[in-house]
Amino acid sequence: MDYQVNRKGYYGEFGGAYIPEMMVPNIEELEARYMEIMHSYDFKQEFVSLLKNYVGRPSPLYFAKRLSEKYQSNIFLKREDLNHTGSHKINNTIGQILVAKKLGKTRIIAETGAGQHGLATATVCALMGLKCIVYMGAVDVERQAPNVKKMRMLGAEVISAVSGNQTLKDATNEAMRDWINNPVDTYYIIGSVVGPHPYPDMVARFQSVISEEMRWQLEEQVGRENPDRIIACVGGGSNAAGAFYHYLDQENVELIGVEAAGKGVDTNETAATITLGTPGVLHSSRSILMQTDDGQITEPYSISAGLDYPGIGPLHAHLFKTGRAKYLWATDAEVLDSALELTQMEGIIPALESAHALAVLPKIKLRPEEITVINLSGRGDKDMETYLKHFGY
Amino acid sequence: MNNRINKLFQEKEKNILSVYFTAGYPKLDDTVPVIQELVKNGVDLIEIGMPFSDPVADGPVIQGSSLVALQNGMSVHKLFEQLKDIRKLVDIPLILMGYINPVIQYGVEAFCQKCGEIGIDGLIIPDLPLSVYEEEYKSMFEANNLHNIFLITPQTSDERLRRIDEASSGFIYMVSSNSTTGAKEGVTDFQNSYFERISKFGLKNPCLIGFGISSAETFRNACQYAHGAIIGSAFVKALGADLSLNMKVSQFVKTIATNV
Numbered sequence: 001m002d003y004q005v006n007r008k009g010y011y012g013e014f015g016g017a018y019i020p021e022m023m024v025p026n027i028e029e030l031e032a033r034y035m036e037i038m039h040s041y042d043f044k045q046e047f048v049s050l051l052k053n054y055v056g057r058p059s060p061l062y063f064a065k066r067l068s069e070k071y072q073s074n075i076f077l078k079r080e081d082l083n084h085t086g087s088h089k090i091n092n093t094i095g096q097i098l099v100a101k102k103l104g105k106t107r108i109i110a111e112t113g114a115g116q117h118g119l120a121t122a123t124v125c126a127l128m129g130l131k132c133i134v135y136m137g138a139v140d141v142e143r144q145a146p147n148v149k150k151m152r153m154l155g156a157e158v159i160s161a162v163s164g165n166q167t168l169k170d171a172t173n174e175a176m177r178d179w180i181n182n183p184v185d186t187y188y189i190i191g192s193v194v195g196p197h198p199y200p201d202m203v204a205r206f207q208s209v210i211s212e213e214m215r216w217q218l219e220e221q222v223g224r225e226n227p228d229r230i231i232a233c234v235g236g237g238s239n240a241a242g243a244f245y246h247y248l249d250q251e252n253v254e255l256i257g258v259e260a261a262g263k264g265v266d267t268n269e270t271a272a273t274i275t276l277g278t279p280g281v282l283h284s285s286r287s288i289l290m291q292t293d294d295g296q297i298t299e300p301y302s303i304s305a306g307l308d309y310p311g312i313g314p315l316h317a318h319l320f321k322t323g324r325a326k327y328l329w330a331t332d333a334e335v336l337d338s339a340l341e342l343t344q345m346e347g348i349i350p351a352l353e354s355a356h357a358l359a360v361l362p363k364i365k366l367r368p369e370e371i372t373v374i375n376l377s378g379r380g381d382k383d384m385e386t387y388l389k390h391f392g393y
Numbered sequence: 394m395n396n397r398i399n400k401l402f403q404e405k406e407k408n409i410l411s412v413y414f415t416a417g418y419p420k421l422d423d424t425v426p427v428i429q430e431l432v433k434n435g436v437d438l439i440e441i442g443m444p445f446s447d448p449v450a451d452g453p454v455i456q457g458s459s460l461v462a463l464q465n466g467m468s469v470h471k472l473f474e475q476l477k478d479i480r481k482l483v484d485i486p487l488i489l490m491g492y493i494n495p496v497i498q499y500g501v502e503a504f505c506q507k508c509g510e511i512g513i514d515g516l517i518i519p520d521l522p523l524s525v526y527e528e529e530y531k532s533m534f535e536a537n538n539l540h541n542i543f544l545i546t547p548q549t550s551d552e553r554l555r556r557i558d559e560a561s562s563g564f565i566y567m568v569s570s571n572s573t574t575g576a577k578e579g580v581t582d583f584q585n586s587y588f589e590r591i592s593k594f595g596l597k598n599p600c601l602i603g604f605g606i607s608s609a610e611t612f613r614n615a616c617q618y619a620h621g622a623i624i625g626s627a628f629v630k631a632l633g634a635d636l637s638l639n640m641k642v643s644q645f646v647k648t649i650a651t652n653v
Contacts, residue, residue, distance in 0.1 A: 020519040021544035294468040295498030
């Protein structure tokens with residue numbers, strides 16, 4: 001089975017570039033040049049050097065001893081939360097800002113949900129001295145206030161998206177409109193494996209450093225490259241894509257994505273796209289999305305701003321369709337329990353997004369000899385207000 | 394069977410006025426009355442907007458009218474129901490304009506057949522890529538005598554212009570600037586040099602200029618370079634006013650089409 005994007009930009013039946021004519025020149029230019037740029041000697045040197053010396057990679061692979069004891073198996077955490085800016089998002093923004101520079105762009109735009117991608121974009125723009133505009137849903141501006149302040153301090157302009165449900169989907173709409181209105185000097189750093197081809201493939205490649213490191217770290221620590229299972233949360237799906245990437249062809253490694261069920265998959269307040277969605281086109285690619293019979297996109301809900309999205313990257317739609325990966329879900333309540341469990345058993349406060357991956361541990365059968373890697377995509381600093389409200393500390 | 398769009402361009406070479414509005418706006422049942430009023434006031438072509446929840450190529454005015462229309466209960470099924478007898482009422486070319494996802498959910502083939510039955514003459518689907526259209530949908534459009542109208546922009550390369558001209562039938566929708574709908578006002582020298590470039594390019598299809606056409610002045614200017622122009626956001630804005638429908642439409646069309 002082939003899990004890579006084909007020459008036309010599709011993963012099986014999913015993907016493509018359903019873009020209005022106004023975006024064609026930018027997308028064609030990017031498609032024509034991204035592979036050549038990514039494979040150039042200059043680019044690779046700068047990318048690797050920045051990941052090491054600026055981001056702090058490799059991120060540790062940590063054997064979670066007490067968690068393992070509780071679940072009577074072997075659980076490792078891939079510590080993306082320890083990256084500069086606090087999540088895996090920086091891997092992609094470092095890559096894309098270098099691409100933007102090669103393309104001669106001077107103005108950077110981005111969308112953000114939890115603010116982690118916005119923060120990572122504002123950070124690399126400060127690093128490169130480029131103008132940065134971040135679109136963020138008005139609801140998210142409110143619930144992720146610390147990240148908004150950080151972005152502004154880094155010199156970015158944060159624009160509140162007031163259309164729709166005022167969350168990630170609406171921020172993405174606004175970023176696309178900005179690009180249509182500013183096609184010459186502007187580059188759009190998309191934060192997940194979504195959007196028109198070649199974004200899903202390019203972002204997955206930048207995030208693939210996660211599984212690349214996992215292979216040698218596991219070899220070093222347990223004497224084999226392959227775990228039995230990898231678990232990652234999925235909104236658009238970039239950290240999962242990175243954690244799965246080098247294991248896609250290793251069919252004996254079980255791949256599990258965890259979606260945000262919000263208040264439950266049987267309620268209207270959920271973001272479990274694969275569980276509840278159907279095929280369609282959103283944000284310029286054909287994938288699985290939450291929609292009405294009439295093809296209107298449904299407003300999602302999750303306690304986690306980063307997973308509050310009614311679509312999913314086309315790679316994941318394909319992995320689901322082919323059965324290569326399994327997609328489970330976790331509710332807000334389960335997620336809060338898991339976040340507290342990790343905090344008190346391992347001394348790590350996870351991001352709400354990443355706590356979704358932890359929340360399925362009680363739901364799956366783990367054998368004592370098995371090795372499970374959980375991609376801990378981000379840290380919980382930005383979620384302190386939500387945690388304090390729920391736990392009452 | 395002759396398509397009404399071709400007939401229009403055969404009969405009228407200059408100053409064609411095409412007007413866009415969102416179906417189901419301002420009220421759900423306004424769709425047919427708006428069409429009738431536009432025809433009564435001498436409009437040449439009508440683009441009926443199918444509202445979508447996430448209209449990325451649209452500015453605030455059409456985002457707003459789309460939201461209201463959806464809240465009013467507009468859907469593709471509802472629109473076809475409203476339009477089922479439209480050919481007993483009006484004879485000018487009618488085009489449906491909207492985003493691809495609702496069309497896919499309806500079923501592209503069934504959608505095209507329904508358009509054919511009703512007497513729709515063309516579709517404008519900005520996020521349907523040329524390559525997908527040619528490979529998957531072209532035969533369905535043609536079987537139902539439907540023109541697919543493509544957009545070009547100031548950034549469209551000569552090579553792509555030729556490809557789009559080749560794939561087009563009916564007319565080409567010339568987007569006046571790098572923008573979402575209704576975003577920019579007035580006409581710049583940059584736009585006029587782009588209009589000039591296209592008018593001298595020798596396209597085989599006629600062109601209508603759209604985006605940013607909002608007044609008699611901008612309409613007149615566009616008509617110097619193309620067969621006519623398209624007005625969308627400015628009309629939708631006018632529809633939002635607190636007046637009777639026939640007043641709103643007749644006043645608006647008069648302000649645009651004076652001295653042409």
